[in-house]
Amino acid sequence: MTTLGAVDAALVSDSPPTPLLEVRGLTTVVDGDGWSAAAVDDVSFSIGRGQIIGVVGESGSGKSLTALSILGLVAPPIAVTGGSILFEGRELVGLREREMRRIRGAEISMIFQEPTTSMDAAFTIGDQLVETIRAHRPVDRRGAEALATQMLDRVGIASAARRLRAYPHEFSGGMRQRVMIAMALLLHPKLLLADEPTTALDVTTQAQILELIGELRTDLGLSVLLISHDLGVVLDIADRVVVMYAGRVVEETPSASVAGSPSHPYTQGLLASKLSLRHRDRPVTVIDGQVPSLRHRPPACRFEPRCPNRLPKCGESEPELADVPGAERLLRCYNPSPWIEP
Amino acid sequence: MTANVPGLASPLLVVDGLVKRFAASHDLLGRVRGRVSAVEDVSFGLARGETLAIVGESGSGKSTLARLLVRLTPATAGRITFDGIDVTAAKGKDSLALHQRIQIVFQDPYASLDPRFSVGRLVGEGLFHSHMDRASRRVRTIDLLEQVGLSASLIDNLPHQLSGGQRQRVGIARALAAEPDLLIADEPVSALDGSIQGQVLNVLRALRADRTLAMVFITHDLSVARYMADRIAVMHLGKLVETAPTEQLFARPAHPYTQALLSAIPRFGRGGGARTILPGDAPSPIDPPPGCRFAGRCAWRTDLCDRVDPALLPEVSPEHSVACHHWRSIDVDAVAAAQSA
Numbered sequence A: 001m002t003t004l005g006a007v008d009a010a011l012v013s014d015s016p017p018t019p020l021l022e023v024r025g026l027t028t029v030v031d032g033d034g035w036s037a038a039a040v041d042d043v044s045f046s047i048g049r050g051q052i053i054g055v056v057g058e059s060g061s062g063k064s065l066t067a068l069s070i071l072g073l074v075a076p077p078i079a080v081t082g083g084s085i086l087f088e089g090r091e092l093v094g095l096r097e098r099e100m101r102r103i104r105g106a107e108i109s110m111i112f113q114e115p116t117t118s119m120d121a122a123f124t125i126g127d128q129l130v131e132t133i134r135a136h137r138p139v140d141r142r143g144a145e146a147l148a149t150q151m152l153d154r155v156g157i158a159s160a161a162r163r164l165r166a167y168p169h170e171f172s173g174g175m176r177q178r179v180m181i182a183m184a185l186l187l188h189p190k191l192l193l194a195d196e197p198t199t200a201l202d203v204t205t206q207a208q209i210l211e212l213i214g215e216l217r218t219d220l221g222l223s224v225l226l227i228s229h230d231l232g233v234v235l236d237i238a239d240r241v242v243v244m245y246a247g248r249v250v251e252e253t254p255s256a257s258v259a260g261s262p263s264h265p266y267t268q269g270l271l272a273s274k275l276s277l278r279h280r281d282r283p284v285t286v287i288d289g290q291v292p293s294l295r296h297r298p299p300a301c302r303f304e305p306r307c308p309n310r311l312p313k314c315g316e317s318e319p320e321l322a323d324v325p326g327a328e329r330l331l332r333c334y335n336p337s338p339w340i341e342p
Numbered sequence B: 001m002t003a004n005v006p007g008l009a010s011p012l013l014v015v016d017g018l019v020k021r022f023a024a025s026h027d028l029l030g031r032v033r034g035r036v037s038a039v040e041d042v043s044f045g046l047a048r049g050e051t052l053a054i055v056g057e058s059g060s061g062k063s064t065l066a067r068l069l070v071r072l073t074p075a076t077a078g079r080i081t082f083d084g085i086d087v088t089a090a091k092g093k094d095s096l097a098l099h100q101r102i103q104i105v106f107q108d109p110y111a112s113l114d115p116r117f118s119v120g121r122l123v124g125e126g127l128f129h130s131h132m133d134r135a136s137r138r139v140r141t142i143d144l145l146e147q148v149g150l151s152a153s154l155i156d157n158l159p160h161q162l163s164g165g166q167r168q169r170v171g172i173a174r175a176l177a178a179e180p181d182l183l184i185a186d187e188p189v190s191a192l193d194g195s196i197q198g199q200v201l202n203v204l205r206a207l208r209a210d211r212t213l214a215m216v217f218i219t220h221d222l223s224v225a226r227y228m229a230d231r232i233a234v235m236h237l238g239k240l241v242e243t244a245p246t247e248q249l250f251a252r253p254a255h256p257y258t259q260a261l262l263s264a265i266p267r268f269g270r271g272g273g274a275r276t277i278l279p280g281d282a283p284s285p286i287d288p289p290p291g292c293r294f295a296g297r298c299a300w301r302t303d304l305c306d307r308v309d310p311a312l313l314p315e316v317s318p319e320h321s322v323a324c325h326h327w328r329s330i331d332v333d334a335v336a337a338a339q340s341a
Helices: A004-014 A063-070 A097-103 A125-136 A141-154 A173-185 A203-220 A231-237 A255-260 A265-278 B062-069 B092-101 B119-125 B134-147 B164-177 B194-209 B222-228 B246-251 B256-263 B303-307 B332-340
Strands: A021-031 A036-047 A052-056 A078-087 A108-111 A191-195 A223-228 A240-245 A248-254 B013-026 B032-046 B051-055 B077-082 B102-105 B182-186 B214-219 B231-236 B239-245 B313-317 B320-322
Touching: A021 A063, A036 A052, A036 A063, A036 A078, A036 A223, A036 A240, A036 A248, A052 A063, A052 A203, A052 A231, A063 A078, A063 A191, A063 A223, A108 A173, A125 A141, A125 A173, A141 A173, A173 A191, A173 A203, A191 A203, A203 A223, A203 A231, A203 B256, A223 A231, A231 A240, A231 A255, A231 A265, A240 A255, A240 A265, A248 A255, A248 A265, A255 A265, A265 B194, A265 B222, B013 B062, B032 B062, B032 B077, B032 B239, B051 B062, B051 B222, B062 B102, B062 B182, B062 B214, B092 B102, B102 B164, B119 B134, B119 B164, B134 B164, B164 B194, B194 B214, B194 B222, B214 B222, B222 B231, B222 B246, B231 B246, B231 B256, B239 B246, B239 B256
Parallel strands: A052 A223, A052 A240, A108 A191, A191 A223, B051 B214, B051 B231, B102 B182, B182 B214
Antiparallel strands: A021 A036, A021 A078, A240 A248, B013 B032, B013 B077, B231 B239, B239 B320, B313 B320
8 A cells, every 4th residue: 555655746747737527526416306406517537547446425425426427327307517628638428428438437337235136146157258258349259258257367367267157146245345456457448437336335345445446546547436425544545636526626735645634524524523533531523403405505615514613604605616825725715724633 | 152341330222143044045845045144143232321332334234233223123142231121022011111212214314204293293292191281282292302402492393394304303302202221323424424423423412411311322433433432343244243332443454344444534634644545346245255354355364364253352452352363463554553643
């Protein structure tokens, strides 16, 4: 883990001026019965080649919809209504479904929290891997099986050739997630969107999968968008962290500075509530209240009702996501306070 | 075997050699073909007012243990004694008393509250034993809501009008209404968002503080266990592998599995030592091997581990038990240094 920082620095300095993925002002709207609301609201970030970007947020933050929007996987009543998603300079917003299908899997791939829902229980792992390869590449079954075996082996599945004949239910949760990663990487995509890939797993298995994702980045130069509700998971392997709250990006910063000195009161609250568990003699640090629902978002700063630092103007207008002078950091807050570790 | 309850003069709860096995599958004639050994020879004690955390991953049997303690499922073998009452055999008056004195809070606050009932009714049901009239029930219900940090104005709300954290606190208030001596909390915060978990933990912690309520706190999260518990028991594939007072467990984790669990706690980007990545998967609890159930993933495995299942013995200290043949030869200092980094 400690060597990743150095790798990252090298990648950043060498990376070409255009990032692999550039999301600008992405807005994804949910249409309800007589109401509509932006579940993803003017979200911007970019991912360089070989970078791992973490997106952290609680339920309702819009983090999963951000990933689905990138892949064009939203359907009515949800729609991307604004912004731009440039992948290697190519605009994905508004792309025809036929062209999008060529990008999905081959250029950008996605894995989900619960691998079972993305597999067909009635077919062997081998059938599913071979089908994926042959849908995109002109190889025969034997050739496809060889590629599939290679990839299963790469993600750490022992006796891969034999395991091709196994059905999804014959794998443990951690092994299924490995199969899922293998399936996502079969066509050698440049970008992997990983939506809560370890949430359904045990902690010891989670550690294995995070290790694997880190290795794949180093070995294959894979870029990863890692989405998680768990700040600890993201800080573990991401180079930069995007913190989302109620559809908005509230802070974006290198992982090391989130861990060292988170700036937004929300990020500070999340980290403090985890770290305060170390002090048995004191109450846990708590963020009062709850995440607002899509329909009842505060009018100005969305965190204002829960914020310990709020000022009168926080309830009147929303702060911009702005550069913090002298830091590699973007922050959306009128009144940040220094981080005090609990 | 007798329960290993060091330092407990008159324990509230004694669990002795508890076993729970399920049939894994049946053949054509309905005969049992394989057995899941969910809880295997588990023994521990709990003092009045003490909080014990049972820590384990999925399949460890921790939730089955919780269900055994509240008699939601019968034991295959072994004995649970609660304040002198044999829980596994209790009938009639004793059985009713146990229903009141042992309460449980479940993981999923969306599934455990009847969606048709108001908060007032849900909590008021817990007062079943009290024979109060309507008015005093309502007063007591409001007291309980306030005790768990909920506004009395929520009393007529239905569960769907509450957040996850509020629901979980309703579940706690309902359990407290029965004035139990023992509260079983089965993963009470793991279904909640990070910013909400603390609200529930603080309520449970306040209950602990007055030292009249004993708690068995079941969790997969060692950092939550550390915060909540006086003592921690680590469970792996149906068996307890290590038990110790909380700070001793963190200072000197003796079992390789405990060490791996500790190493998997996110360190929030502080770097530090290399983490222990366990190879492979936990073995299946169906017809487990005769030896140590952790051997397949253990770096210290020898022939002995495959042949002989190590017993849980107070070898590290009188309060600190471990079930491992080789705990003495493991370089704990290196492990501890990696943890604290």
